[in-house]
Amino acid sequence: MNNAKRIEILKRLRDHNPHPKTELHYSSPFELLVAVTLSAQATDVSVNKATAKLFPVANTPQAIVNLGVEGLKHFIKTIGLYNNKAINVVALSQKLLDEYQGQVPEDREALESLPGVGRKTANVVLNTAFGWPTIAVDTHIFRVSNRTNFAPGKNVQQVEDKLLKVVPAEFKVDVHHWLILHGRYTCIARKPRCGSCIIEDLCEFKEKVYPE
Template sequence: MNAAKCRALFETLREVNPTPVTELEYSSPFELLIAVLLSAQATDVGVNKATRKLYPVAHSPEQMLALGEDGLIEYIKTIGLYKTKAKHVIATCRILVEQHGGQVPRDRAALEALPGVGRKTANVVLNTAFGEATIAVDTHIFRVANRTGLAPGKNVQVVEQKLLKTVPPEFMHDAHHWLILHGRYVCKARKPECWHCAIEPLCEYREKTEAPRL
């Protein structure tokens, strides 16, 4: 996709949703970090249901450590892979307390050193909690980037690097949210809903779909 179409695409997404935000519920960088850790192979809706009960009880690394794995599991057992996630969360909280004064570090290397935190999670925290211009490529963004021709690539690393090069600077901070929401609600995996897609005229996907007949 050329630069003019890329700019037009993000201008359109901005018109549709001027202030995009994550659907994960949080009130601090720590709560966001834990929510993103819990969201792997789970829905934001499912994570929010669990954290609405968890965060009033434990909204700091110290409080989470006091719960322990068994205590934490009681709050997150409705989420997939909850036992592994509980281990990661408690181990992460211990590192935050012992090495970072109980604060979430604003540093990629330090974030990626936390148990269960990979590049995608670090990108989400850096972007959403600290306002940095990063793009966390999940399955939705990977699909949209490839389908539209915006930033095609065979793996998430390639797509991320292409997006960082092609997205105009003024759209970089919000690009992550626009693309993930577009993939979640319009450019769906099994059948993209091209008939009500705002960026359809700019999209280079060849197998565009039509509205279902009533």
């Protein structure tokens, strides 16, 4: 795909959704960090249901530590992998208290040092909480980038590197959310909704699907 086509795709996505936001509910960097950690291999809807009950009770590192692993499990048991996630969220909360004065650090290396926080989670927090031009490649972004030929790659790191290279600076902060939402609602996994896609004529997917 050439750069002119990529820019036109980005312009259309921007025109369609000028101020994209995560669908996770949060009101502080710490709440976002917890929500993203809980969202691994789970839907945003399931995480939001759990945090709607959790955050009014515990939405700071100290409150989570006070709740403890067993207490936290009570709130997140409807989310996949909740046992390990509870352990990680309590541990990362303790580390924030011990090393970062209870604040979420605006630093990739520091974020990735927290239990249960990998590059993807760090990218989401840096982008969404702090406005960094980072791109967290999840299953939706990976699929859209490869299917459309916008930024193909064999693994998430290759796709991330390609996106960072080909997306102009003016689009970088928002492209993460545009591609996720496009993959979640239009360019879905099994049967993409090509007939209602705003970038259908620019997409290089050869096996487009249309309603019968």
